[in-house]
Amino acid sequence: MSKQCVAMILAGGKGTRLHALTKKIAKPAVYFGGKYRIIDFSLSNVANSGIDTCGVLTQYESVALNNYIGNGEKWGFNGVGGKCIPLPPRQTEEGASWYNGTADAIYQNLDFLDEEDPEYVLILSGDHIYKTLYNEMLELHIKSGATCTISVLEVPLNEASRFGILEVDNNDVITKFVEKPKVPKSNLASMGVYIFTYKELRKALVLDAKDENSEHDFGKNIIPYLLNNHKLLVAYRFKGYWRDVGTVSSLHQANMELLPSNRNSDTIRFGEYPPIFSEDTHSLPQFIGDKATIKNSLINQGAEIKGEVINSVISNEVKVLEGAVVKNSVLMPRVTISKGAYVENAIIGPDTLIKEKEEINKGNEEIILIDYARSLTK
Amino acid sequence: MKNVVALVNLHNSPNLGILTASRPLASTTFLGRYTFIDFALSNLTNSGIDNIGILVKNQSRSIIKHLGSESTYLKNPKTGFQSLFINEYGINNPLFNTDVNNILANDWFLYDKNAKYIVIVPCQFVCKIDFSKILQEHIESNKVVSVVYHETSHADTRFINCDTLVVDALGNVQKFDVNMGEQEKAYISLETYIFNADYLREILSKIPDISSLFTLKDIVHFIVNYKEKVHAIRHSGYCRYYGSLKDYMDYSFELLDKDNLSSNLFTEDWKYYTTTHNSTPVLYGQNAIVKNSLLANGCRINGEVNHSILARNVIIEEGASVSDSIIFTDTIVKKGCHVKHAIIDKHCLIKNKEEVSGEKDNPIYIPQGANI
Missing domain, CATH: 3.90.550.10 (Spore Coat Polysaccharide Biosynthesis Protein SpsA; Chain A)
Structure with missing residues (x-):
């Protein structure tokens, strides 16, 4: 037919x-x-x-x-x-x-x-x-x-x-x-x-x-x-x-446009008709620890937040551990931000481990990209 | 495992009071994202068992809605099956609405000569069970029936009214008893049985002559008392019995402690499947203060959430707060409303009542669709 x-x-x-x-x-x-x-x-x-x-x-x-x-x-x-x-x-x-x-x-x-x-x-x-x-x-x-x-x-x-x-x-x-x-x-x-x-x-x-x-x-x-x-x-x-x-900066920008503070009538709303469909990851519900701070962010299921997340987009199975700070960043699936680490204005690629107390792009306005192999940082 | 048929037995599910008034335990919301039957079905799937019948006692509407398509739980819906077993005669005659009569009314799977083992699992026990190991132990035992038990040293507070069993030196069940909470240590029957299919066929053919009210549990007791040796298989690891509304609250919050969440119930290699609803990631506003909580996707939070479990699409507005509570799908808590020690069912709107508050051991329950 x-x-x-x-x-x-x-x-x-x-x-x-x-x-x-x-x-x-x-x-x-x-x-x-x-x-x-x-x-x-x-x-x-x-x-x-x-x-x-x-x-x-x-x-x-x-x-x-x-x-x-x-x-x-x-x-x-x-x-x-x-x-x-x-x-x-x-x-x-x-x-x-x-x-x-x-x-x-x-x-x-x-x-x-x-x-x-x-x-x-x-x-x-x-x-x-x-x-x-x-x-x-x-x-x-x-x-x-x-x-x-x-x-x-x-x-x-x-x-x-x-x-x-x-x-x-x-x-x-x-x-x-x-x-x-x-x-x-x-x-x-x-x-x-x-x-x-x-x-x-x-x-x-x-x-x-x-x-x-x-x-x-x-x-x-x-x-x-x-x-x-x-x-x-x-x-x-x-x-x-x-x-x-x-580009790295346009990808970061488009992610930031999803945050509550940046939402307006143009904002893409995934759930409203016509909805955007995607994969289901069989994740646990997201877990927010008793010392967590989360402001103006988007967080997917499977994430585990024990540190601070400000103005960021967090994917499934991401861990932000105690004392870690994530600001104005996009964390892709399975990223771990170890204790006391600091991440700002960054896109962190899938499966990346940020080590304890490691500082990524602190105080820097330009958007940086970090991947699991740390091969290309821009 | 093509020679195994598993039956998820919903006939002996306990009653969680108001929570299970309009739905069985099997499809009751759990941890914001799951329902109880997800754990039983996922354990089977992860163990490679793809032939699954669900012995529905009543309230099938809620079960059918939750289960969705076969491909949610089955590895291969073509080579396996997932089928609802419903006994209409039993539903119309509650006295006869037993798991045994349900099996007899849906005995088609027993005609399949390839089915060598029948696994029976309930859904009121939340635990991880690898049935491939259980089956292996059953086969090696050379017995016609095995029962899976959990060893606990908390029998005085948990597993109340569950069967206990005494195991002899050879690893066989000596006798069954009931846990009245008098002792700390006990072997708790998980009401999880492995039958050699031929033996089950034989005994089922005789049951109608003995009693029309027999349950599977009765049959296993009968076998132990009068017929054959029944092998006891030990389950170790996290296991809880959800027998009351208080259990539901206590154990849900117990799992909030991440050490429990990452215990051997939730492991990387053992996923729990559930029907998904294409929900978006959770939106946290500028005024959100969220601590020590579990949230399912689709929530929008701009107020305070503390020590709580939120299911899909819950909205907590700015100036609203929720603590020590469990909130079900699609409920909205408007500005100025404060919820504490509560279970709020689906589709509620908390708008005018400023304090929705219960006590720690006596949470307030708001029924589905309430507009207060």
Whole structure:
């Protein structure tokens, strides 16, 4: 049976600017908000939109991510007719090759899409923090009869040169796409979320694959190709909270935005509809000791707090022992802050042990990253 | 262990008074995140037992709601099963609502010739039991039935009304008795039995001719007194019997002491599974003062919480306080309200009553959904 819409999540990137955090796992698998991983947001958005079939394109350190995705049960993709499949690169009769660009990743999985036979394909990146339902965007796409609808975010004009910028006419029909323009003429940034009419997408991908000069990238090649061939491309204006957490400081910042003192109407609320789903860790309830002080923080189950936690995000199975102080920091799962240690303005990667009385970044404003191997501290 | 079928026996669950008025002990909230049946089921799963029947006595609604999907507890729901055993005749005729009659009404699992051993476990004992070791000892004993017991030196205050047993030099049960709290030392029966399936089949076929009121406990006593040697298997480590509301309060708070939490009940390699609800991490506000407490996910705290256990999604507003209390899921304590020595059931709103306060040995209980 053909499906109306199938989602393809691009989750193959390393996220180089997250340094040690992505040494062993891909960026979409990085922890966020005490309980979640970055890809939970994309997958929950897809599930909440009523899309029951989802392929996740993985490449860099794909084992951990494939393992996390499993059968998609965490987001409810294990229901009747549903599926969620990790799609790492593979060997075929033609040989073996890596995904050579975002468009190539989809091209190499056209057989998966052909099997599902969807009318529309939602292609999105797996490394952004936001909550949405794609239904309205899909409706717009169907109503406008476009080949491709691109979700855009209004950004301040002076920051626009960091993004792929779309120029549109009065009806939000896209007239031009420029990747990171020096002198931006529009403030509409592409969020890397596309809905394509599958037949048209398929044609474009097959042609692109034959083009030896192409970088096989949606932004650089596919979108310009469609524009040059006078296809109808429409912008969908996304409103609300959206964060790219591609750097240590932006990841820290987005975590801090979850704290009670920073909450406002834009704050992402995991539990409210549409909810963000994640893994359950079979942890104990969190234990707060009799000498603990906790202010303005977010703490997940399994944590054990006996010291002081101020303005911080604490993940499962984290231990903050007696006399330890944690300020303005993000502690990822299974971190131990030993007695008397002091941590400030830091992201502490999973499984890291901070030793007794050790001082991390004390009095320093710049955000620092500490991982279990202490290999890269920035 | 494909040759083992385990039955979680809810027929002899004690009554925790008001707390278990509308739900059985099995699905009563425990430590903010669990219910009692989670411990029995997780022990079985962790021991590699994947064929599980639950002998439901009554109030099945609450059990069904709590259990959720089979994949919560079972390693493999295809090769194993988790099934509710309900005896409708028994529910309509309470006198005959025994575990034995429930098994007879749901005897399909006994026709499976692969089932060599039947394990019976109740859920009123909170402890960690590795059944793979228990089964091995049972098999090596060459007996047709074994019973698991716990050695305690606190029988004067704990395990009141539980069966005690006397063990002979060969490790067999000499006789059963009842713990009336007269002695400190005792061997307490955990009402956990291992039957050779063939023997259970045989004895079950004879039971209806003897008495329609026999319970599994009676059968084991009967075997010891008149039939066969029953092997006694020792359980060591943390174990508590939740026999009353006072036990519930006392032992819950006892576990608050982290040394107990990290005792051999909760170990790294022995997880306890429970149906999860996708709750968010706990939010602590600027005014939160939290000490010596256990909190489940989804709570939002901006007031004071001291020596308390909070279940999912409890909200303690600024200017509110909770101490020495157990608060169940989805309850809200509004500004200016102070809760002490209380058990507050699910979905309550404490808004107008400024002092909700009981005594240490006599906590006040606020029923589910109360708006005070």
